[in-house]
Structure formats: structure tokens, C-alpha cells
Amino acid sequence: METIKYLLDEANMPTAWYNLAADFTEPLPPVLHPGTGQPIGPDDLAPLFGMELIKQEVSTERWIEIPDEVNQILRQWRCTPLYRARRLEKALDTPAKIYYKYEGVSPSGSHKPNTAVPQAYYKMKEGVKKISTETGAGQWGSSLALACQFFGLECLVYMVKVSFNQKPYRRAMMETFGARCIASPSDTTQSGRAILADDPDCSGSLGIAISEAVEVAAQNEDTKYCLGSVLNHVLLHQTVIGLEAQKQLEMAGDYPDVIVGCTGGGSNFAGIAFPYMGEMIRDGKKIRIVAVEPAACPTLTKGPLKYDFGDTGHLTPLVKMNTLGSSFVPPGFHSGGLRYHGMAPMVSHAMKLGLFEATSYNQLETFAAGVQFAKAEGIIPAPEANHAVVGAIREAERCKEEGTEKTILFNLCGHGHFDMQAYIDYNAGKLIDYEYPDEEVAMALAGLPSFGNQ
Amino acid sequence: METIKYLLDEANMPTAWYNLAADFTEPLPPVLHPGTGQPIGPDDLAPLFGMELIKQEVSTERWIEIPDEVNQILRQWRCTPLYRARRLEKALDTPAKIYYKYEGVSPSGSHKPNTAVPQAYYKMKEGVKKISTETGAGQWGSSLALACQFFGLECLVYMVKVSFNQKPYRRAMMETFGARCIASPSDTTQSGRAILADDPDCSGSLGIAISEAVEVAAQNEDTKYCLGSVLNHVLLHQTVIGLEAQKQLEMAGDYPDVIVGCTGGGSNFAGIAFPYMGEMIRDGKKIRIVAVEPAACPTLTKGPLKYDFGDTGHLTPLVKMNTLGSSFVPPGFHSGGLRYHGMAPMVSHAMKLGLFEATSYNQLETFAAGVQFAKAEGIIPAPEANHAVVGAIREAERCKEEGTEKTILFNLCGHGHFDMQAYIDYNAGKLIDYEYPDEEVAMALAGLPSFGNQ
Numbered sequence: 001m002e003t004i005k006y007l008l009d010e011a012n013m014p015t016a017w018y019n020l021a022a023d024f025t026e027p028l029p030p031v032l033h034p035g036t037g038q039p040i041g042p043d044d045l046a047p048l049f050g051m052e053l054i055k056q057e058v059s060t061e062r063w064i065e066i067p068d069e070v071n072q073i074l075r076q077w078r079c080t081p082l083y084r085a086r087r088l089e090k091a092l093d094t095p096a097k098i099y100y101k102y103e104g105v106s107p108s109g110s111h112k113p114n115t116a117v118p119q120a121y122y123k124m125k126e127g128v129k130k131i132s133t134e135t136g137a138g139q140w141g142s143s144l145a146l147a148c149q150f151f152g153l154e155c156l157v158y159m160v161k162v163s164f165n166q167k168p169y170r171r172a173m174m175e176t177f178g179a180r181c182i183a184s185p186s187d188t189t190q191s192g193r194a195i196l197a198d199d200p201d202c203s204g205s206l207g208i209a210i211s212e213a214v215e216v217a218a219q220n221e222d223t224k225y226c227l228g229s230v231l232n233h234v235l236l237h238q239t240v241i242g243l244e245a246q247k248q249l250e251m252a253g254d255y256p257d258v259i260v261g262c263t264g265g266g267s268n269f270a271g272i273a274f275p276y277m278g279e280m281i282r283d284g285k286k287i288r289i290v291a292v293e294p295a296a297c298p299t300l301t302k303g304p305l306k307y308d309f310g311d312t313g314h315l316t317p318l319v320k321m322n323t324l325g326s327s328f329v330p331p332g333f334h335s336g337g338l339r340y341h342g343m344a345p346m347v348s349h350a351m352k353l354g355l356f357e358a359t360s361y362n363q364l365e366t367f368a369a370g371v372q373f374a375k376a377e378g379i380i381p382a383p384e385a386n387h388a389v390v391g392a393i394r395e396a397e398r399c400k401e402e403g404t405e406k407t408i409l410f411n412l413c414g415h416g417h418f419d420m421q422a423y424i425d426y427n428a429g430k431l432i433d434y435e436y437p438d439e440e441v442a443m444a445l446a447g448l449p450s451f452g453n454q
Numbered sequence: 455m456e457t458i459k460y461l462l463d464e465a466n467m468p469t470a471w472y473n474l475a476a477d478f479t480e481p482l483p484p485v486l487h488p489g490t491g492q493p494i495g496p497d498d499l500a501p502l503f504g505m506e507l508i509k510q511e512v513s514t515e516r517w518i519e520i521p522d523e524v525n526q527i528l529r530q531w532r533c534t535p536l537y538r539a540r541r542l543e544k545a546l547d548t549p550a551k552i553y554y555k556y557e558g559v560s561p562s563g564s565h566k567p568n569t570a571v572p573q574a575y576y577k578m579k580e581g582v583k584k585i586s587t588e589t590g591a592g593q594w595g596s597s598l599a600l601a602c603q604f605f606g607l608e609c610l611v612y613m614v615k616v617s618f619n620q621k622p623y624r625r626a627m628m629e630t631f632g633a634r635c636i637a638s639p640s641d642t643t644q645s646g647r648a649i650l651a652d653d654p655d656c657s658g659s660l661g662i663a664i665s666e667a668v669e670v671a672a673q674n675e676d677t678k679y680c681l682g683s684v685l686n687h688v689l690l691h692q693t694v695i696g697l698e699a700q701k702q703l704e705m706a707g708d709y710p711d712v713i714v715g716c717t718g719g720g721s722n723f724a725g726i727a728f729p730y731m732g733e734m735i736r737d738g739k740k741i742r743i744v745a746v747e748p749a750a751c752p753t754l755t756k757g758p759l760k761y762d763f764g765d766t767g768h769l770t771p772l773v774k775m776n777t778l779g780s781s782f783v784p785p786g787f788h789s790g791g792l793r794y795h796g797m798a799p800m801v802s803h804a805m806k807l808g809l810f811e812a813t814s815y816n817q818l819e820t821f822a823a824g825v826q827f828a829k830a831e832g833i834i835p836a837p838e839a840n841h842a843v844v845g846a847i848r849e850a851e852r853c854k855e856e857g858t859e860k861t862i863l864f865n866l867c868g869h870g871h872f873d874m875q876a877y878i879d880y881n882a883g884k885l886i887d888y889e890y891p892d893e894e895v896a897m898a899l900a901g902l903p904s905f906g907n908q
Binding site: 001002004005007068071072075076083087105107108109146149150168169172173175176177178371374375377378379380417418420421423424427 | 455456458459461522525526529530537541559561562563600603604622623626627629630631632825828829831832833834871872874875877878881
């Protein structure tokens with residue numbers, strides 16, 4: 001039999017998260033106060049997030065220990081499998097070796113619990129009773145609902161309205177885990193009401209939902225806020241993906257020539273890529289790393305690196321990132337998890353430093369690749385993950401054209417069990433490609449804050 | 455850290471299926487020809503199923519080797535995890551140790567691919583081009599669609615109409631894997647048309663869908679039929695569950711006092727229980743094994759052991775089994791996979807020999823247990839699996855009352871990702887308990903065939 005699956009034993013499992021900030025050859029630009037334009041520090045951010053997570057947010061230590069209580073829960077589904085996609089290789093008739101790390105085996109079906117569990121854990125340790133957050137496709141919201149349930153915390157989730165309507169089963173999952181789920185924009189917050197006053201039919205965006213969740217946390221003493229992507233500590237927690245993959249590929253006797261991940265806020269991409277970027281910086285390893293994003297929300301490929309707000313209501317500090325403008329509301333395509341105007345500052349910084357390249361695909365092309373993958377490998381990917389799939393398949397096709405036997409590693413960040421309506425629509429020819437909204441983005445970019453962008 | 459997950463390495467994985475027929479102290483009653491009442495043999499059954507599977511159907515060899523090509527595919531998700539449900543134990547405050555074998559990690563989310571893959575493999579080896587089958591909740595249909603895709607076979611699935619309408623996402627999964635899915639009863643077969651003539655609004659049943667699928671296979675030279683439960687060879691293929699569990703519990707240093715499984719046709723129950731029943735017979739081990747079925751379709755607890763047809767259209771041979779009568783159409787409760795009038799002959803025979811006991815629960819009680827389990831363990835079970843969950847929880851509660859530290863093992867045969875509408879209905883208070891339809895069953899039992907039942 002040919003080996004197709006690689007799993008680590010307990011002795012080889014990561015005991016610490018890897019922090020790429022320790023290896024950056026140039027430090028991350030500071031976070032700025034939106035009123036003064038001055039750098040802000042841990043004390044300004046702790047009221048919203050709690051001090052332990054903010055210490056991680058600003059840390060430049062290379063390794064940060066994973067608490068036992070966190071690992072105790074992560075072990076339920078970790079180590080996640082690294083698969084050699086032998087049937088896909090055959091279907092593509094490629095000389096390339098294709099490996100994928102499969103994060104869909106977590107209870108909520110994606111990589112999101114990797115950070116939901118530690119975030120809920122640290123909040124619980126600091127005496128927090130209630131957590132507010134936003135969710136796009138629902139993968140983050142259901143993961144945080146799960147983690148809050150495990151640690152006895154209340155959970156309030158603002159879900160982007162287009163996904164709230166597309167995905168009642170994700171809502172049911174959150175509610176089964178005991179969370180409360182509200183469609184965003186909603187009339188429960190000032191930021192939500194302001195958006196609705198302007199556009200009562202607004203389909204929502206991650207930027208708007210973040211404003212609502214942040215507002216609730218800022219106004220209630222017993223509530224703190226959690227974010228499912230973008231922030232440094234979130235990306236940190238996701239590095240278990242890449243740390244495991246490094247040892248699993250070692251078991252397979254391989255090393256990646258190309259790594260592919262999809263990017264929305266940047267967390268699953270960082271999870272698989274950052275530990276390898278560390279090796280590139282420290283040991284001079286040569287890997288081509290490719291971020292794949294939706295053509296309808298092309299943050300890395302078309303957004304400039306600027307200071308901008310993380311949310312639409314402009315309640316957050318300013319961070320330097322590739323952005324399409326925080327007032328831009330992406331079209332309602334099916335990869336809800338990738339509908340974000342900005343990009344994680346650490347990912348943006350890594351691109352500036354030349355550590356990876358970015359590319360974009362239209363919706364229909366990503367679904368075609370997803371169906372091709374499902375037929376070969378038996379796993380139906382989440383629409384977000386289809387961006388990584390199409391990226392990996394194009395790389396394998398290039399290997400065939402060039403006759404090169406490269407090793408391709410990609411992150412299959414979640415399954416599509418809660419996204420089958422998108423596949424029904426795709427199979428029925430009802431999905432469309434969205435035009436990149438040049439004018440809307442130009443307007444949104446024109447409204448960027450002045451601080452940091454002179 | 456406390457260990458919660460047990461996985462086997464390659465060296466400890468099963469290389470052969472276990473056949474309980476080798477250890478029965480009394481042989482299985484013969485299969486009878488419905489026209490003559492005479493026992494029928496392999497040659498009569500091979501045209502429908504193919505000879506290799508029929509050889510397994512009648513085998514009394516204890517071990518039957520798993521082909522490498524089959525294991526090559528099963529390895530994608532096997533070994534499935536054996537979990538110690540430590541958080542559930544705490545929530546129940548029970549001295550019992552609760553372990554569960556989790557079959558939801560397969561690509562289609564249940565135990566069904568364990569037999570779909572070998573069935574498609576043997577058919578492919580015998581030159582079959584097309585397979586017809588039935589499905590209830592869609593777990594079997596999507597698993598066979600997957601297996602057919604892997605081996606290049608066409609797949610035609612008759613899906614019980616109530617589930618076809620309840621679960622469009624299961625259909626989408628089958629179609630993504632390239633299968634054709636038809637609501638049953640349909641107008642594509644004589645048996646379907648006969649049912650519709652009598653009751654145009656008929657919500658269907660497994661018995662009816664079997665008739666349709668069998669008819670298509672009987673009338674088309676290039677088509678053979680596959681069944682997802684009930685038959686000896688299907689139960690045989692599922693024994694990988696129990697064989698793995700035996701070694702995994704050994705790793706944990708435990709041995710089960712009680713084993714719980716849910717029963718519809720009997721295959722997941724047989725999968726976990728038969729290898730242990732073998733130890734009970736051969737080595738005199740004492741284990742209490744409990745089959746849990748829906749109160750609205752109480753085959754084992756209220757159905758007599760009689761010769762009956764496997765289908766509603768009376769196209770199959772007669773088998774001796776616990777049955778509610780092959781003309782009985784169970785009410786439309788949410789556990790579509792348990793809506794079958796009969797029980798696997800091997801399971802029925804094992805009950806007659808005193809190897810296990812059976813019990814039943816109403817729908818609402820099973821969902822309450824499923825939600826309790828989901829909150830503690832993070833996995834939302836399929837409605838079918840909720841029957842095993844409630845059985846295990848009741849055993850653990852009894853341990854608390856009695857102050858006994860028993861080891862409970864149950865089979866969590868699938869996840870509920872495609873059954874979230876049932877959870878939405880349950881949370882909204884819309885699910886009801888169905889009365890056991892005494893009169894309908896009495897009528898159905900009055901119509902049992904005379905052969906074998908004098």
C-alpha cells in the first residue's frame with residue numbers, strides 16, 4: 001500500500017506557538033491611535049482583549065508556550081492529517097507531489113478552533129464572563145461558540161447578514177453550542193443602526209460585524225472581544241498547522257517547493273506558511289509561497305499597504321496593512337470568510353519583505369477546482385478552501401507543462417458541509433463571477449485616514 | 455494532560471474482517487425463495503450482487519482478508535479515533551468511564567464508507583459498470599456515490615422521499631460525487647409506480663426504495679445492486695470498527711462492561727459489537743451489549759423473529775429477522791437511517807442467542823441527549839447516533855446511582871452536519887414524538903409470508 005496519511009505522535013506535537021515577529025528582518029509598523037496618530041501600547045488594547053492576549057500581540061519572542069489546558073482540548077482533533085493527494089495527482093497526470101494539511105477534522109470543521117480555544121481560555125483565566133465576536137461564513141463564530149461552551153463563557157456572535165441567510169445550519173451549530181447569533185448589521189448597536197439608516201438592505205460585511213461586536217465589548221464591563229483572524233496573536237495560534245506540517249512532511253521524506261494557502265484575514269495562510277517563512281529567514285531555505293484570494297476582494301493583489309481601520313465603523317485602532325478601504329463592502333460571493341477589506345498586518349508585512357507572492361481567482365474557477373478535488377479525494381472543501389485548491393492545482397498543472405517534479409503543500413482549511421447550497425447553486429449554473437468593483441474601492445481608498453499615510 | 459484519543463499505528467490495523475457466523479453456536483437460518491419456500495444458494499443471489507460478495511454473504515470462515523486496494527482507500531480516515539469522553543463524564547458527574555468510537559471522520563461523515571468501498575471494489579473487479587441502491591438519510595447513498603467515483607462506476611441512488619426533501623445538502627453531496635439521486639417512490643420503476651398509484655403523497659421508506667433499486671438492477675444487464683445494511687457481508691465489512699476499538703481500548707488499559715450502538719438495519723451496531731460477541735462466545739467474556747432503536751420503529755423490542763421480505767415490493771428473498779412487517783411504512787421521524795421495518799438476520803440471530811439486549815427511546819429524548827453530548831464533546835451527532843448517545847448516557851447515570859465504575863463503549867456512527875434542520879426544529883420545539891403505530895404494525899405482521907413462518 002502507498003502511504004497517504006501522516007500523523008504525529010504525542011512526543012512530536014508542538015508545545016509552543018511560533019512567532020514570526022521574532023524573525024522579521026524589519027520590525028512590524030506600530031499600531032496607531034485613530035484620534036492622535038500616536039503609537040499605542042498594550043495598556044490601550046488590554047481593556048478590549050485582556051492582557052494575556054495583548055502580551056502575545058506585541059511579543060517578539062520566537063516561541064510562546066501552549067498552556068496544557070489548551071492542548072488538552074486541541075488534542076481532540078490534532079494532530080490533523082497531512083495527506084498525500086495521490087488520486088488527485090493521478091487525475092491531473094502531474095509529476096508533482098501534492099500534499100494537503102486537512103483542518104476540516106476539527107469539531108466545527110475548520111482551522112478556527114486553533115485560536116478560539118486559547119482565546120476563550122485566556123479570557124476565562126482573567127475572569128471574563130461574556131465574549132462578543134463577529135463571523136463571516138460562520139466558521140469562526142461556531143468555533144468560538146464551541147470554545148466558550150468548553151470554558152463556561154457566554155458567547156454573542158454578530159454574523160454577516162448575507163451568510164446568516166445563506167447558512168442557517170451554521171447558526172444552528174452555534175446555537176446548539178449555546179451561543180446567541182445576531183444578523184449584522186443589526187439594530188442592537190449604534191454602528192449597526194447607522195449602517196441600516198444609510199442602507200436598510202445592507203448585506204453586511206466582516207468590517208461592519210466587527211464594529212458591532214467591538215461596540216458591545218467596549219460598552220459592557222463583563223464583556224470582552226475576540227477576533228477570528230487578522231491580529232498577531234490569532235496568527236500565532238494558527239502556527240500549530242505549519243509546525244505539525246513541517247514534521248509530517250519530514251516523516252514523508254519531503255520538503256515543499258511550493259506552499260499554497262487562501263487568504264481572507266490571513267490566519268489559515270499564516271498558520272501553514274509562517275513556520276516555513278521562519279526557516280526561509282533563519283536558514284535561507286527557498287520556498288515559493290503563494291497566497292490565493294478572491295478576485296472580487298483582492299486585498300493583496302490590488303490593495304495598497306496603508307494605515308487603515310480594521311472595521312467599517314472606525315472603532316478600532318489603525319494598523320498598517322494591505323487594504324481595499326475600510327468602508328468597502330465586498331460583493332456577496334460565497335466565500336464569506338474571505339470577504340474582508342484588509343489583511344493581517346503580519347501577512348502584509350511579510351509580503352512587503354518579499355516572503356511570498358499573491359494571486360487571485362474568480363468564484364467559478366475556484367468551485368470547478370473544488371469539485372475536481374472532491375471527486376478525486378472525497379472531501380468537499382469549504383468555498384474559502386477552494387481558493388487554495390485551485391492554486392495548488394494550477395501549480396501542479398504547471399509542473400506537468402514544465403516536466404518538473406515539485407512538492408506542493410497546501411492548506412485545506414475546512415470542509416464544505418455547511419456550504420452545500422453554494423455547490424447546489426454552482427451545479428445549477430446559478431453562481432456568477434463578480435466584477436472587481438474598481439470605483440467602490442477607489443472611493444473607499446480615498447477615504448483612508450491621514451495618520452501614517454502621509 | 456489526560457489522554458482522550460487513541461489511534462492505532464499501521465502495524466495494528468485490521469487486515470481481515472471478522473465473521474461472527476464462524477462463532478455462532480447455532481447456524482443462521484437459511485434464506486428462502488419467496489415462490490417455493492426452499493432454501494436458496496449463492497447462484498441464485500449472485501446475479502443481483504456479484505459472486506465475490508455472495509461468497510462473503512454465505513461464508514462461515516472466521517476471518518476474510520481485506521484487499522489492499524480497499525485498505526488503501528479506508529486508510530484515508532481509518533483508524534477512526536476512540537475517544538474518552540472526559541468532559542461528558544464530568545458533566546454527568548458519573549464514576550463510569552465513557553469511550554466512544556467516532557465514525558464521523560469518514561469523508562461522507564458516517565460508518566457507511568467502510569462497506570461502500572469494498573462493495574464498489576468487488577463490483578468493479580467483476581466488470582460491473584453501474585450500481586443501483588437506496589438510501590434513507592443519505593449517509594449510505596453519499597458513501598456509495600463516493601466509492602463509485604473512486605472506482606469509476608456509475609451510481610444511481612433511490613432516496614426515501616421524506617429525506618430527499620429534508621436533506622437537499624445530502625443530495626448535493628451525492629451529485630458532487632457524480633451520482634444520480636431520485637426521490638422514492640418514483641415513477642421510474644414498476645414498484646414505485648404501484649406505490650404512487652395507491653398513495654400519491656407517500657413519503658417513502660427504505661423498504662420501498664430497496665424495491666426500486668433492486669428492480670433496476672434486475673432489469674439491466676450492466677447494473678448490479680448494493681445494500682447499505684442488513685446483509686451479512688455488509689455487517690462483515692463494518693467489523694473494522696470493533697476490531698480497531700478492541701485494540702484501542704487495550705491501549706487505554708480498559709475493557710468494556712457495556713457496549714451501546716443504535717440499530718436501524720443493524721450494520722453500525724454489528725460493526726462495534728460483533729468482534730466483542732465473538733470474544734463472549736469463544737472466551738466466555740461477559741459484556742452487556744445494548745442495541746438502541748427508535749420507539750417509533752421498534753423492530754427488536756416489538757417485532758417478532760419471522761421470515762419476511764427485505765423490501766416493500768416483495769422482490770427480495772425471504773430472510774429470518776425481527777420485523778415489523780415489510781408493508782409497514784415507519785412514521786417520518788428524523789433518524790432516516792433507522793426507518794427500516796426489519797433487522798439484519800445476523801443481528802436478529804444474535805439476539806435470539808442471548809448475545810445482547812435491546813431498548814428503545816423516543817425522538818425528543820434522543821435529541822436532548824445529542825445536544826447534551828454536543829455541548830460536552832463538541833461533536834453534533836447524527837440523529838441516528840443520538841440513539842446510541844442516549845443509551846450510553848443512561849448507562850452512565852445508572853452507574854452514578856449505583857456507585858459503580860463501569861467502562862462504557864459506544865459507537866458514534868456519524869456527525870449531524872447534514873441534519874441541522876432536525877436540530878433547528880428540535881430547538882424551536884417543533885419536533886414531536888411519534889406514537890408506536892400498533893394497528894399498522896399488526897396489519898403488516900398479519901401479511902407476513904407463510905413460508906418459514908408456520
